[in-house]
Amino acid sequence: MSYTILEKKQIAPQVHLMKVLAPDVARAAKAGQFIILRIDETSERIPLTIADFDADEGYVTIIFQEMGKTTKQLAKMTDRDVLLDFVGPLGKPADVRKLGTVILVGGGVGIAPVYPQVKAYRDAGNKVISVIGARNKDLLILEDEMQAASDELHIATDDGSRGHHGFVTDVAKKILDSGEKIARIVVIGPPILMKVAAGMTAPYGVETIVSLNPIMIDGTGMCGGCRVSVGGETKFACVDGPEFDAHKVDFNLLMSRLGLYRPEEAQCQETHQCTCRSGN
Amino acid sequence: MAARQAMPHQDPKERARNFDEVALGYAEEQAIAEASRCLECRNPKCVQGCPVEVDIPGFIAQMKAGNFDGAIATIKLTNSLPAVCGRVCPQEVQCEELCVLAKKGEPVAIGRLERFCADHERKKGVAAPLRTQSTGKRVAVVGAGPASLTAAADLAKEGHAVTMFEALHDTGGVLTYGIPEFRLPKAIVKDEVEYIKQLGVDVKVDYIIGKIKTLDELRNDFDAVFLGTGAGLPKFMGIEGENLNGVYSANEFLTRVNLMKAYRFPDYNTPIKRGKRVIVVGGGNVAMDAARSALRLGAEEVSIVYRRGEDELPARKEEVENAKEEGIVFRLLTNPVRILQGDNMTVKGVECIRMELGEPDESGRRSPVPKAGSEHVIDADIVIIAIGTSPNPMILSGSDGLKVSPRGTIVVDESAKTSIENVCAGGDAVTGAATVISAMGAGKLAAQTISEYLRNN
Numbered sequence A: 001m002s003y004t005i006l007e008k009k010q011i012a013p014q015v016h017l018m019k020v021l022a023p024d025v026a027r028a029a030k031a032g033q034f035i036i037l038r039i040d041e042t043s044e045r046i047p048l049t050i051a052d053f054d055a056d057e058g059y060v061t062i063i064f065q066e067m068g069k070t071t072k073q074l075a076k077m078t079d080r081d082v083l084l085d086f087v088g089p090l091g092k093p094a095d096v097r098k099l100g101t102v103i104l105v106g107g108g109v110g111i112a113p114v115y116p117q118v119k120a121y122r123d124a125g126n127k128v129i130s131v132i133g134a135r136n137k138d139l140l141i142l143e144d145e146m147q148a149a150s151d152e153l154h155i156a157t158d159d160g161s162r163g164h165h166g167f168v169t170d171v172a173k174k175i176l177d178s179g180e181k182i183a184r185i186v187v188i189g190p191p192i193l194m195k196v197a198a199g200m201t202a203p204y205g206v207e208t209i210v211s212l213n214p215i216m217i218d219g220t221g222m223c224g225g226c227r228v229s230v231g232g233e234t235k236f237a238c239v240d241g242p243e244f245d246a247h248k249v250d251f252n253l254l255m256s257r258l259g260l261y262r263p264e265e266a267q268c269q270e271t272h273q274c275t276c277r278s279g280n
Numbered sequence B: 001m002a003a004r005q006a007m008p009h010q011d012p013k014e015r016a017r018n019f020d021e022v023a024l025g026y027a028e029e030q031a032i033a034e035a036s037r038c039l040e041c042r043n044p045k046c047v048q049g050c051p052v053e054v055d056i057p058g059f060i061a062q063m064k065a066g067n068f069d070g071a072i073a074t075i076k077l078t079n080s081l082p083a084v085c086g087r088v089c090p091q092e093v094q095c096e097e098l099c100v101l102a103k104k105g106e107p108v109a110i111g112r113l114e115r116f117c118a119d120h121e122r123k124k125g126v127a128a129p130l131r132t133q134s135t136g137k138r139v140a141v142v143g144a145g146p147a148s149l150t151a152a153a154d155l156a157k158e159g160h161a162v163t164m165f166e167a168l169h170d171t172g173g174v175l176t177y178g179i180p181e182f183r184l185p186k187a188i189v190k191d192e193v194e195y196i197k198q199l200g201v202d203v204k205v206d207y208i209i210g211k212i213k214t215l216d217e218l219r220n221d222f223d224a225v226f227l228g229t230g231a232g233l234p235k236f237m238g239i240e241g242e243n244l245n246g247v248y249s250a251n252e253f254l255t256r257v258n259l260m261k262a263y264r265f266p267d268y269n270t271p272i273k274r275g276k277r278v279i280v281v282g283g284g285n286v287a288m289d290a291a292r293s294a295l296r297l298g299a300e301e302v303s304i305v306y307r308r309g310e311d312e313l314p315a316r317k318e319e320v321e322n323a324k325e326e327g328i329v330f331r332l333l334t335n336p337v338r339i340l341q342g343d344n345m346t347v348k349g350v351e352c353i354r355m356e357l358g359e360p361d362e363s364g365r366r367s368p369v370p371k372a373g374s375e376h377v378i379d380a381d382i383v384i385i386a387i388g389t390s391p392n393p394m395i396l397s398g399s400d401g402l403k404v405s406p407r408g409t410i411v412v413d414e415s416a417k418t419s420i421e422n423v424c425a426g427g428d429a430v431t432g433a434a435t436v437i438s439a440m441g442a443g444k445l446a447a448q449t450i451s452e453y454l455r456n457n
């Protein structure tokens, strides 16, 4: 199969947005789900969250950060280029219901997957307080979109270049301390952020949901590579998740499994760069 | 009686380090010599052992006369994937087990002859099939494994417009992602898929039923549906340490190697851990394939850990022999108790316990019982779990009324009909993990049932 890139733009340093023509996926997509793409015959299959979708126009938006070989190669692609594979929507949709007031926290590129959920929670009749953050103001993505979609938007940066000087979890904690009744917190971002957030909210007894990003291959429940431990039970994140109860997740296991192929990833990028430098 | 012709093989030392096909196939003289051993029994027992009833004496008689074109035509009357079956059928418990010559220990090498005929045809180039006149009926086939490939081919030959939906980016099911290149070259699977495309089948990959469309929607869009969704959900043992880095399900290990071509990393970008000491838990074809793949990836020692004895190994005899020749260590009557943790949540070894065979259980097999005090540790950096799989569950979301058993298998009647009117199913999705040829047999039966249903509706 092949899937055309309708639009591609850089939205922050090393962060890119892409609209991909995939009418079947766009028609079935729901907030919280993801896709798996393969650029060409020799590429890895990589999972990316559905950041937005338009069933009428038939496209799906993805937002990704340059991490290694595949995401760097993806970043070099432009309008009208084609991807070999783009399969989805995978995973269970986010369990969006009318609950009252919810806090949605997005860290770094984690803001991208939070965005469709903000809209979905809003549409379901909730009051949505969004908290987004990044290392510095240049890395902050989707600020205007989040502003428009949320009832309240809070911003934090690690270096204080925009909004609160500190972490998104500090801001979320302040909201919890303010006494406003919060029905649920959804946190998406780097595993360490989700781990810290889980620890922070536990004493408040607020339901906390995270979206896990273990290494995946098929995304159909067939390999078990994406297994995570939740409440002492092994789950396959691609079919049982990707969303889980943060208070039950074994984040240390998740983080260690994410580092599994670090030596190979370095080797893969090196070989890639060597061939580039040799001038062909 | 002349002795059974030996299969020429790649040298064990060499092949243990490459992914090229192990069995090289008979030369023409060998094929004719082997064919000549067949007695052309008037009441051929061998045929009863074949799930798709290949006319074995019929095709062998044509081979004896050097008529290989005729022979392959005869085989293809009932078996649409002979190049595959000739390589992977467990012949020793099917056609060859019942061959009259088996009593003397040397049955006719039916599988190898079948493979020879199929390869002969492939070398010449398979003629494009003629398309049948359209019936105007539309059938959806879910999955692209052997059950679905067979059903799609038969339905297309009947003149139905067939669309095949496959979740992965490539077709073939287990033939592509599970069985390694050294046992079943992927070019053969590709050719088979090309053939069904030439029959007019529209193949859609990256298309998950239950996600993009539900079964209920599919039933409305098409006149009938066949489900050949397989049994790919890996089982784990539930022992300590199973989520450590370096523990794989056989499916993940083999998918990385076969579907993603990790053995050609970094030219292909998907990585795989290349262990020094690898333990594979299980004794079936899947375990053999994982062990032999690990060896080819450069492991120093690969062991099979299996809780029963040699006679109980469910893998094909030929593959057990091949594995032994290549240097795979068999630790039989041994069972893992827990996986030991090294630095950074990696695997350091496996604690195992020895087993004894007790009384026969319901399946008639003697069940293994642990021997107290026999715990011992085997060093390992990679552990591959190959203890079985259950049916792929994704098809079940949005399939109101599809009856499944407590084991998750789709329930069908003797004509492959499910509990939903215009939906048939077959293959591993119905039986649980079984064989290529039984999946094909089920696909064939379902195609007949569907054609009959479409004639009447």
Ligand SMILES: Cc1cc2nc3c(=O)[nH]c(=O)nc-3n(C[C@H](O)[C@H](O)[C@H](O)COP(=O)(O)OP(=O)(O)OC[C@H]3O[C@@H](n4cnc5c(N)ncnc54)[C@H](O)[C@@H]3O)c2cc1C
Pocket: A034, A044, A045, A046, A047, A048, A049, A050, A063, A064, A065, A066, A067, A068, A069, A070, A071, A072, A109, A112, A113, A212, A213, A214, A215, A216, A217, A242, A258, A259, A261, A262, A265, A266
């Ligand atoms: C459900 C899910 C949703 C995701 N959504 C997004 C998103 O919206 N935007 C975004 O930027 N990133 C997202 N990710 C992470 C993204 O998939 C990885 O960054 C990407 O695979 C890295 O590939 P690479 O070849 O560029 O880097 P590599 O050099 O291969 O790896 C860099 C790091 O990425 C992780 N990784 C590598 N391969 C995979 C894989 N096959 N599956 C998952 N993680 C992997 C590992 O932690 C690795 O150390 C998501 C991951 C999951 C599982």
Ligand SMILES: Cc1cc2nc3c(=O)[nH]c(=O)nc-3n(C[C@H](O)[C@H](O)[C@H](O)COP(=O)(O)OP(=O)(O)OC[C@H]3O[C@@H](n4cnc5c(N)ncnc54)[C@H](O)[C@@H]3O)c2cc1C
Pocket: B088, B089, B090, B142, B143, B144, B145, B146, B147, B148, B165, B166, B167, B168, B171, B172, B173, B174, B175, B178, B179, B180, B207, B208, B209, B210, B228, B229, B230, B231, B232, B254, B285, B286, B289, B316, B392, B394, B395, B426, B427, B428, B429, B433, B434, B435, B436, B437, B439
């Ligand atoms: C490693 C290994 C070695 C084996 N060796 C042998 C051997 O030597 N001899 C032998 O006879 N048998 C062997 N087998 C068993 C044999 O391969 C299977 O019995 C056979 O492939 C089953 O065929 P199938 O068509 O039912 O399913 P599969 O081959 O499993 O194909 C099912 C397909 O359906 C797709 N699918 C699932 N759900 C969906 C969905 N919702 N939407 C779209 N697509 C979907 C899957 O991705 C898959 O491609 C082996 C199996 C394995 C794993």
Ligand code: SF4
Pocket: B049, B050, B051, B052, B053, B054, B056, B079, B085, B086, B089, B091, B094, B095, B096, B110, B111, B114, B437
């Ligand atoms: S299809 Fe399999 S069982 Fe049937 S004759 Fe051929 S090798 Fe034997």
Ligand code: SF4
Pocket: B037, B038, B039, B040, B041, B044, B045, B046, B047, B056, B057, B098, B099, B100, B101, B108, B110
């Ligand atoms: S039983 Fe053996 S000898 Fe008899 S027809 Fe079959 S293959 Fe030939």
Ligand code: FES
Pocket: A215, A216, A217, A218, A219, A220, A221, A222, A223, A224, A225, A226, A227, A236, A237, A238, A239
């Ligand atoms: S990615 Fe293979 S089971 Fe989840």
